[in-house]
Amino acid sequence: MLLKRASALGPHRRVGCRWLSSGSPRDEYDAVVVGGGHNGLVAAAYLANAGLNTAVLERRHIVGGAAVTEEIVAGYKFSRASYVLSLLRPQIFQDLELKKHGLKVHLRDPSSYTPIRSDLRQKDGPRSLTLGMCGKNNESEIGKFSEADGKNYAVYEQELENFVKAVDPLLDYAAIDLKSFSKASIFEKISLLKQNIHLIKAGRIVGPVAANFYELMTAPTTKILDKWFESEPLKATLATDSCIGAMISPDTPGSGYVLLGQRSTHKKRCRRSRRTAKVAPTGSFSPTGRRSGPSWYSQMLLRR
Numbered sequence: 001m002l003l004k005r006a007s008a009l010g011p012h013r014r015v016g017c018r019w020l021s022s023g024s025p026r027d028e029y030d031a032v033v034v035g036g037g038h039n040g041l042v043a044a045a046y047l048a049n050a051g052l053n054t055a056v057l058e059r060r061h062i063v064g065g066a067a068v069t070e071e072i073v074a075g076y077k078f079s080r081a082s083y084v085l086s087l088l089r090p091q092i093f094q095d096l097e098l099k100k101h102g103l104k105v106h107l108r109d110p111s112s113y114t115p116i117r118s119d120l121r122q123k124d125g126p127r128s129l130t131l132g133m134c135g136k137n138n139e140s141e142i143g144k145f146s147e148a149d150g151k152n153y154a155v156y157e158q159e160l161e162n163f164v165k166a167v168d169p170l171l172d173y174a175a176i177d178l179k180s181f182s183k184a185s186i187f188e189k190i191s192l193l194k195q196n197i198h199l200i201k202a203g204r205i206v207g208p209v210a211a212n213f214y215e216l217m218t219a220p221t222t223k224i225l226d227k228w229f230e231s232e233p234l235k236a237t238l239a240t241d242s243c244i245g246a247m248i249s250p251d252t253p254g255s256g257y258v259l260l261g262q263r264s265t266h267k268k269r270c271r272r273s274r275r276t277a278k279v280a281p282t283g284s285f286s287p288t289g290r291r292s293g294p295s296w297y298s299q300m301l302l303r304r
């Protein structure tokens, strides 16, 4: 992203671009965002809303990046890569007025269906594992494979949720500069901590279970799940959350962090919008210039 005044569009006129927003491309912008994936679009929206003349340059004919929804087969729209709207910050949802602009979030319930290959199934053994929003159903579904796991699952979920309560608010604040914090006077320290009360709250939650939290953030998911559960179908199902979009395996150290991120935001969204939803095709999240209105984008230029 270039934040200086930039002459962005001269060359693009020559190679032939079209623009989605109203008006013609200008010769100068305050900010030019290269790439119209959802992060670029969100950044551009905030810049434009702050009063900067902003252009988004996208090399494809469509915005959205990896979160795009496209008609690959005539009449059928697909999420080409990202398909679960899980990590969107609530503040962005509100600031960009995404609901007003038509974003509907649908609950993913059931959240997973894991079929068991017939050659791996025990005679008369369960054919599948389905998990969802209902704790009782989850317990009985998991109980088909292991009664102990069925009971442990609720406890596992509760522990993750506690960690979420600690970590989630931190994502919306700038991190404290520890170097200047250590040099600050006692009064400055107290004042800084008062401004960052979420850190104290996080410390209170994580403190008593710090060892478990540290393990979750650094260990491979397989190690964490092996401690909790014995059933392979359940562990395989839960492990998917630690690999999603991360190009890593559940054996990768640190994959537990992805597990926490995915699981936690899923759960939170469930609670926040139980009646509406948890998951939508992420493509519908990617705001376009037209849908988000002229106040958000100065200019959006896409390759023909």
Ligand SMILES: Cc1cc2nc3c(=O)[nH]c(=O)nc-3n(C[C@H](O)[C@H](O)[C@H](O)COP(=O)(O)OP(=O)(O)OC[C@H]3O[C@@H](n4cnc5c(N)ncnc54)[C@H](O)[C@@H]3O)c2cc1C
Pocket: 034, 035, 036, 037, 038, 039, 040, 041, 057, 058, 059, 060, 063, 064, 065, 066, 067, 081, 082, 083, 084, 085, 086, 087, 244, 245, 282
């Ligand atoms: C297979 C897969 C599945 C995923 N599933 C999920 C999921 O279910 N839920 C979830 O929350 N996240 C998921 N993710 C992650 C998520 O898709 C990414 O975190 C997100 O798309 C990143 O957005 P971005 O805007 O930073 O980049 P991108 O989405 O990669 O967008 C970058 C944009 O920049 C454009 N561009 C690049 N170079 C130039 C250039 N030189 N000039 C002009 N334009 C340029 C590209 O065409 C693209 O449109 C998944 C990722 C993958 C790969």
